[in-house]
């Protein structure tokens with residue numbers, strides 16, 4: 678059984694999808710052992726508490742440097758003996774030193790079909806704003822390994838979602854989460870935990 682550490686910054690619907698998948702048996706080769714949030718206000722921390730999972734807050738604002746921020750995150754990951762890291766709505770770019778430590782053990786969910794609408798500056802709602810501005814008719818989500826290139830690691834899974842005529846970024850974001858992210862992220866977590874990728 679792999680120990681999973683989930684890094685979050687906000688609402689935590691992807692964290693919830695992982696916790697639900699654990700309960701329903703979609704994830705059976707791993708277990709979330711800690712949730713680390715970069716914001717004390719993140720609702721994701723409440724989701725962790727409700728599930729009885731330890732939540733740790735490492736706020737970037739409380740750290741004097743990025744090094745300290747990452748050292749504190751690494752410290753929490755070691756304390757809970759984490760094998761696998763899932764970035765589930767984690768809104769910070771990690772350094773190449775941090776990424777190297779967890780090579781092939783860290784995955785991210787991104788709310789577009791990479792290589793569209795990804796890389797530095799494309800996160801959260803901005804991704805959906807860009808997709809609508811471009812006028813794409815299909816978008817989706819991607820789960821990929823994290824490497825030193827933002828959203829550039831090997832793709833594990835993708836799922837397409839239709840864009841509708843009257844979509845706002847908020848409406849599209851919700852559809853992409855429900856129809857793609859919340860489905861492929863737990864599946865990818867299980868594959869990684871079961872050593873199948």
Ligand code: GAR
Pocket residue numbers: 685686687688689690691692721765766767768786787788799800801804854858
């Ligand atoms: C999700 O759509 C996730 O894919 C995105 O932020 C949202 C977090 O929602 N992540 C990124 O944009 C990272 N580049 P959640 O907190 O409800 O899971």
